[in-house]
Amino acid sequence: MKRLMCLFASVVLMLGSGQALASVLSFKFQDKIQNDGVGTIDLFSPALKEKVSNGATLEAFRRDNNGALVFSVSLNEPNDGSENSESQGVAIESVELRLIYATETVVITDLSTVTYSLLLKKGNTNRALYSTIVGDSQSNRTSSDILSEMNGSSFDGTLRVPVARDLTDLMGATFTVRFLVVDRKLTDPEAFYDFAGADEEIALLSSADATYLDALAPGRALAPLTLNASGEALVNWTYYPSNDGYYVASYEDLFPKQGDYDFNDLVVAYRVAMDTNANSEVSRITGSGYLVARGAAYNHDWRLRIALPTWASGLATYNFYEASSLTPKLGFPKQQWVSGELDLLLAENIAGEFSDGSSTYVNTFHEQAVVEGPRFDFSVVFDLPVPFADIEEAPFDPYLYVYDTEYEVHLMGKSPVLGYSRNAQNSLTVFKDENNYPFALVIPDDFAPPLAAVDMGLAYPDYLEYVLSGGAQKTDWFRRPVVERVKNVPFKNW
Structure with missing residues (x-):
């Protein structure tokens, strides 16, 4: 009743x-x-x-x-x-x-x-x-x-x-x-x-x-950056690119020469999360990722830089793990003070850390068995919370240092930052060639890198139109590969 x-x-x-x-x-x-x-x-x-x-x-x-x-x-x-x-x-x-x-x-x-x-x-x-x-x-x-x-x-x-x-x-x-x-x-x-x-x-x-x-x-x-009507955080964590996704950074390491333009000299997957307080300020930044593929004879460092206000400071802690290991490698965790920017060396001397045992090329040949890559993670705790709006926008500045050439390789629009690289002294501070072709890309995590020595334009036929249009056309070019010319590496299952 x-x-x-x-x-x-x-x-x-x-x-x-x-x-x-x-x-x-x-x-x-x-x-x-x-x-x-x-x-x-x-x-x-x-x-x-x-x-x-x-x-x-x-x-x-x-x-x-x-x-x-x-x-x-x-x-x-x-x-x-x-x-x-x-x-x-x-x-x-x-x-x-x-x-x-x-x-x-x-x-x-x-x-x-x-x-x-x-x-x-x-x-x-x-x-x-x-x-x-x-x-x-x-x-x-x-x-x-x-x-x-x-x-x-x-x-x-x-x-x-x-x-x-x-x-x-x-x-x-x-x-x-x-x-x-x-x-x-x-x-x-x-x-x-x-x-x-x-x-x-x-x-x-x-x-x-x-x-x-x-x-x-x-x-x-x-959901990212979820606020109430007063701009106060309802959800503390904002994920980049998402809570279960990764950015994929892919590089051509012969900069400033185009080389074979296969964009698999180093492939890195990474994600970042920011802990926001009730005033839309970030108190902590964390991140993690994997080395996905390596198709190069050259040796590299991989770094992630996030620009901050000049007054921002804090302590960063980061780890590097061998494939499948839950225990950090000897010498980790490492710590460094952060001041005005976050610039972490998350994968060092990669030639010595990532191989399939018989070749410096990993996960880049058609017949090659997939090798699980090493992983890294980091956490930064700020001394004072940093306004969300004052932190560099994603995908930030993931960049490569090439030992053999002593050059940095960044995304288009970014600038070299290492005092010991040769970019500034050789006036090589623009990371695209005369035809607007980049040397570094950040792509969603459904991207499969081209096989060794396969030009990106042959692996992804829409890529040429994307580049020549300045990124205005064929923005989803990476969704339509020629399947026999790319290597699927299921790193999200590692």
């Missing part, structure tokens, strides 16, 4: 005079947010035709949510960039709730969400705080109300629009949502909060379902 009374209470809302308002059971709309990131939703058009939505319906939801309409989006983002099935998100640039009465039209543009992030809108130069919706790929989520369309659904975060006036006499209503277009050339948090999936469903929530989803917080624990 108590269960029946609870269900009855959840579907009928009474005015003070005793007049019954419409049922308050969460439901989906027929219209969707399109894959261009914009959707105008007719609030009088439920997805199920047997449902009825009108002014009385919306007023019931407004009263149930204490003077607001609360929506939810079923995220349908691909496992691309830093998103994955466990955590994905979008940012909201604007909303417009248009309320059409017989004699006037009222437009409301205020909104609030549980989560926010500092993001760079495409075309802008500075990050700003934007509302976000975070979720995952669960498709059978249990609702707080079994009669609600949320029960067994895949809906994620909530979006709240305050409405101060009665909606009973509405003639019509629309809700327009515009997702933020971020600069997709950047990594997290922009890479996470972009949108690139199929159409997104949207639903109107009862207070019970809104409270349930807010408490469930799907995907939030793994």
Whole structure:
């Protein structure tokens, strides 16, 4: 009997005079947010035709949510960039709730969400705080109300629009949502909060379902730079490129000569995480990675540099491990003081550390068995927290020092930093050739390096167009290799 009374209470809302308002059971709309990131939703058009939505319906939801309409989006983002099935998100640039009465039209543009992030809108130069919706790929989520369309659904975060006036006499209503277009050339948090999936469903929530989803917080624990409306951190860790992904740094070590341009002279996988406090300040940076492949006669050091404010200081601790070992090599851990920048020598004298026993070439020949590479990790604890916005953006500055030539090899746009290298004295401080070809790349971790002596353009036919367009065209060139010309190295399973 108590269960029946609870269900009855959840579907009928009474005015003070005793007049019954419409049922308050969460439901989906027929219209969707399109894959261009914009959707105008007719609030009088439920997805199920047997449902009825009108002014009385919306007023019931407004009263149930204490003077607001609360929506939810079923995220349908691909496992691309830093998103994955466990955590994905979008940012909201604007909303417009248009309320059409017989004699006037009222437009409301205020909104609030549980989560926010500092993001760079495409075309802008500075990050700003934007509302976000975070979720995952669960498709059978249990609702707080079994009669609600949320029960067994895949809906994620909530979006709240305050409405101060009665909606009973509405003639019509629309809700327009515009997702933020971020600069997709950047990594997290922009890479996470972009949108690139199929159409997104949207639903109107009862207070019970809104409270349930807010408490469930799907995907939030793994989302990067998750803040509240005041810019305070809700999730401490921000991962680069993601909590389960890696950057892959690949090098051509004959710089400034192009050489065979097979980009497998050294291949390194790395990830970084930042621990943020309630003021969006970073108190600690950690990282780890593997040596993936080595197709060179030359010897190298591999370093990771992250620029910091000049006043920043702290203590870094780092380790190097032989393949499959859980115990650091003799002489580790090592420590160094950090001041103004983080520049760690994470893999030293690699020719002596990474081989297959009979060759200096490792994981670069077709017939060669895959050899597990050594790994490294590091942790930096700052003396004083460093503002997140003042730390160099990912993928940072992963670079190579080549013993045989005494040159550094960096990503395009970076500069040599070692006092003992020959780059500055020989005026070799630009890391691309006259045709705009780079000597170092950072690529997502589904990249398979070319086989030894196979030009990158032959292994990846779209690479040429990518380079000649200055990175504007064929940005996903690395997803379409000629399979017989590359070496798949499953380092994520090591």
